[in-house]
Amino acid sequence: MSDDKKITFPVEATHILMFARSIGDYSPEHVDAEAAKKTEAGGIVAPLTFPQSVAQFDPDYYLRLQPGKPWFGSGRNPSGIEGKPSSSGGLHAEQHFEYMRPLRPGDVLTVTVHDGDTWEKESKRAGKLMFSERITEYRDQNGELVVRARSVGVKTERPVAQG
């Protein structure tokens, strides 16, 4: 995502259901509207890491196949882009969330993304490591900050050696 991007993220029960299943969390708070009413949550709420699925609503998210644009995954060749990628691509190093309240179906979030710090480190397993931080803020329909996320990505000089 680029600097200071603004994304609209409608929170929906079906999306929460699919997300919860994908992480193996079948708690009634996420997957069963009737049973969820009897829980402390009082209804469906999103799992802790659900805010990350804002990627679905970023119109030009680079990790989603886009019509007419080259894709770096395999088709006729192992990589759809010319030559071998110069690095193994970015990996996720850290992720942190701060919750002011849980997300619920019906919330319409305005999400802003901006870049944070960058730094470098040497590693035996992957060569030079280039870290970059990204801050994502989720505000609800009343303009209240509901979730703040900090993500640290790392680009490695070569694929991480398997230990």
Add this chain to the structure above:
Amino acid sequence: MAVKKSDIKVGDTREMELVDDLKRTQLVMYSGASGDYNPLHTDDVYTREAAGYPGVFAHGMLTMGMTGRIVTDMFGVTNVKKYGVRFTNQVWPGDSLKAKATVADIREENGETVADVTIETTNQKGQTVITGNATARLEG
């Protein structure tokens, strides 16, 4: 199911099995739900031949999502104030993961009693794949 202050103490631990023999299909499910379609997680040809890894591996966020269950099962999802992790090793199809949470502190924060827990998720070889921490509100 908020936890009562009187029912918890520093040093308490809890363990949870998160997944046994992780399937590639679960990686596909996570890609579809989250929107993270990075081929490193679903496209074995790309991952082996173009990116140079032995094969597809799990999204860090899938492991973080699975690990989050130990936090929400302990405290209730609506009571969690913070949850953060560091990804320390990759997770591969076929891996079996187990999470452990340890109560590190019980303290006051903005007029509420909260518990801090440290979290560690390990694979079947005993390697740590995630370290993390969470803070949750306690009752009374």
